[in-house]
Amino acid sequence: MHPARVYRSSGIHDPVLRRGYEECRRATRARGEIEYAVSLLLPPPLRIATWALYGAGVTVDCLADTAQPSDTKDAGRAERLEAWISAFDADLRDGRSTDPVRKALIHTMLTWNLPPGFMHTQFEQLRLDAHGRRFATWEEWRRYNGLVTTPFLLRAASLMMRVAGLSAEPESIASGVPEAAVAWQTAADAILLTDALVDLSEDLADGHVPLPQEALDEAGVRRADLLDRRSTPAFEELVRRLADRARGWLDRTPVPPVLHPAVGIALGAYTDLYRLRLRAAADAPAALLLRRPAVPGGARLRVLLPARTRVALAWTLFPLPVRPCPPPEPAGPPAGPARAEATEARPLTTERRPVVPPAPHPSGARPPRLPAGAVPRHVAIVMDGNGRWATARGLPRPEGHRAGADALVDVVHGALEIGLKYLTVYAFSTENWKRPADELQALMQEVPRQLRRITDDAKPLDVRVRWAGLRSRLPADVIETLVDAEQGTRDRTGLTLTVCLNYGGRAEITAAAAHLAQEAVAGRIDPASVSEHAFARHLHVPELPDVDLLLRTGGDQRTSNFLPWQATYAELLFLDTPWPEVDRRDLWDAIEQYARRTRRYGSVPRIPAQARPAHGA
Structure with missing residues (x-):
């Protein structure tokens, strides 16, 4: 069967993904004479899976073995290998990749529910190969x-x-x-x-x-x-x-x-x-x-x-007898089942206008210049301390939330300036309904105001809005504002701002588990095929990547049921500063601290980390 027919019969239509599988096939054929011959005895879905596993290994092996003029002993090979492994880990956490070979490998792992740790056993072999x-x-x-x-x-x-x-x-x-x-x-x-x-x-x-x-x-x-x-x-x-x-x-x-x-x-x-x-x-x-x-x-x-x-x-x-379950393409914005009713298609209530760049900080401060890859992809913030900030100044607690809304807008401008791709904020938890009625009313009024300043004003920012949370108990006008903000900004590509409103991490995980159970009872999913990525498709915002940095203001040092699934490997940073006193410079300082930390994900650094110069605003 011609390779093109093999890919079609396996449901591989994305040209980049097909190119990745084809590179793996060629590597398998060139290096694994026996492995390639035997792969042709297998049905197409299993055939391309063996190409991805074997061919990706060959590709990385060649990367580590091929000497470059600039290499000193094994250093250059080891650095190239570590760079590929680090990129693979990051791509696997996101469930996507722009590298064709990594894209094919990750697609195979998600399709067949292969545990990610096994690839590191091969990486360890290649590390030893690189050094002898x-x-x-x-x-x-x-x-x-x-x-x-x-x-x-x-x-x-x-x-x-x-x-x-x-x-x-x-x-x-x-x-x-x-x-x-x-x-x-x-x-x-x-x-x-x-x-x-x-x-x-x-x-x-x-x-x-x-x-x-x-x-x-x-x-x-x-x-x-x-x-x-x-x-x-x-x-x-x-x-x-x-x-x-x-x-x-x-x-x-x-x-x-x-x-x-x-x-x-x-x-x-x-x-x-x-x-x-x-x-x-x-x-x-x-x-x-x-x-x-x-x-x-x-x-x-x-x-x-x-x-x-x-x-x-x-x-x-x-x-x-068993068909693989291909993962959905992560580029699209499918809604999780817990949010399906809240993300129904709605007509846009505002005319789309061209986006504008973020406004500079009044002080003239500029974002720090950081090395490539040092900026986290996803920052999550617990915006705490609004009420205490107001009380300390003899103001009603609702005034703290109004000041907090101003802080959020400035932080969003700063996130755009530094090139952050995902910002998630904890605006209102499922436990916050215990607060006084006047404070709840002020909170529900501030949500539409915040979103309009970011999306619907005369100078809208390049921000896509997403909502994570439950519909129950929220006022109808708040739900309408959230849905309209999601629909009206769905084509923007700068920063994805996820507003966690009426959100609880355990409730999100429980709802995802319930939907998976329903799928299994209906026979649409094999319980044995449930993987982490299959589970994540049922979260409120399925395309949301893992949190790299979780920041909490206001002095408390806990995560408070905020993104427990997505923040498993997040770096934690706690500030004593109450949220209304925070602006984009605090976000930049937090990102600089993140850039100086070593991210290991259970491994150990293989190449000594280079010092990252921090440039103040």
Whole structure:
């Protein structure tokens, strides 16, 4: 089947996404002769998934291995690798990417509900490759495979299991069936040892010897001879011995009988082709020092031709039982089910006017100049301290909310100036209904006033408004204002301002869980396919990215049920300043503090962070 037909039948119509899959396909074909041949035995959705997993790995591997004139030892390679990994992490958190290969990889992970952590096992392998791996013993080699490489292979196994209609992960089966864990590890060792022999010439070109020193010592092979590409009788005997070992491991790991028959045929062809690769290596061991061995074409066809016939019959008799669930394109603004009624299409109540740039601060202050990537993408603010600010000045509490509205407008101007893409503010929580009636009335009056100053005045800003919260108990005019603001600004691309009004984080998560349960009861979603991203589609504003920086004013140091799902990895910053005294300069100072922090997401810094100069306003 032509690749274009494969993409169409898999529902891949986005040209950038298709280009990413095509780059992965070409990388798989160029680097993984066996993997590509076996992928053609699989149905289109599973085929392109294997291309993405394998091809993305090859792409990143080449990025780390290709030396540039400016590289010093391994530093340049390591920096390029870390930059790609960091971009992948950021793109995965957003569920989107402008890089075609990362876009295809993330699409596959979301479609098949693959846990994101497994990619980091491969990244760890590439990190060691960039700096040069060395194994002292076979035990160290096996331990490395078990911790770093085998989990990646198990993800491919999980795809096969899902095609077979099994929802359990390989790891969960292995925990209950120890012999399965041993069999999978043995198969992985056989594949990895074969690859170490086949890729020996390329590793030697990078100054790496992928075999344990213990194996070299036992055979009487000197490392220096390998690096000089000198073949010796001892080396040739070592290759034949290792090929026999890998072949024995393959023979001890039969294809599991529980899989779909077509998948079983594909895996059988895979292991048969690896046996042919081992034979090619053993037949000409000295050549491994100079080039990768090629599987003879005739022998290759004797494996693949009957496999293709049997697979075609198997897919005809037993169609693909499980269909993947492609994620929606994140570029659009679909409304979460908890908000569906509040975002119904409405006619615009105001004439659209060209947007204008933000007004400068009265003091003449300018935003700090920060390095590329230092500005957070999403800042969330708990605008606290309005009432206490008013009380401290002998004013009614509602006056504090009016002053807070002025502060918000100035902060929005500052967010536009510094280039912030997402700003989310906590305007009114579900718990705030306990406040006095006059204060509630003032709050409900300030919301329309704030929004008009940002969107509907004679000089509207390039701000898109979103609303996160519940419709219940809100006055009709407030709901109308929020919906009109969303509709009237939906085409603006500068800053997305999300107003959390009548919002509670636990209520948002509970509503999303309820809608997922309804989908499962109706048979529209497989409970086993529920992932974090599938869950996030049912939040109030599904396209809202994770919070990078959560700022709270007013002196309290808690998050108060604000964005618990989105702010899981947010940097926290608490200010004693009450919200009415805050302006854009406080936002800029907070962003500068954020820029100086190290974001690890459970990992550790791989490249020493460069000092970021902070430029005051």
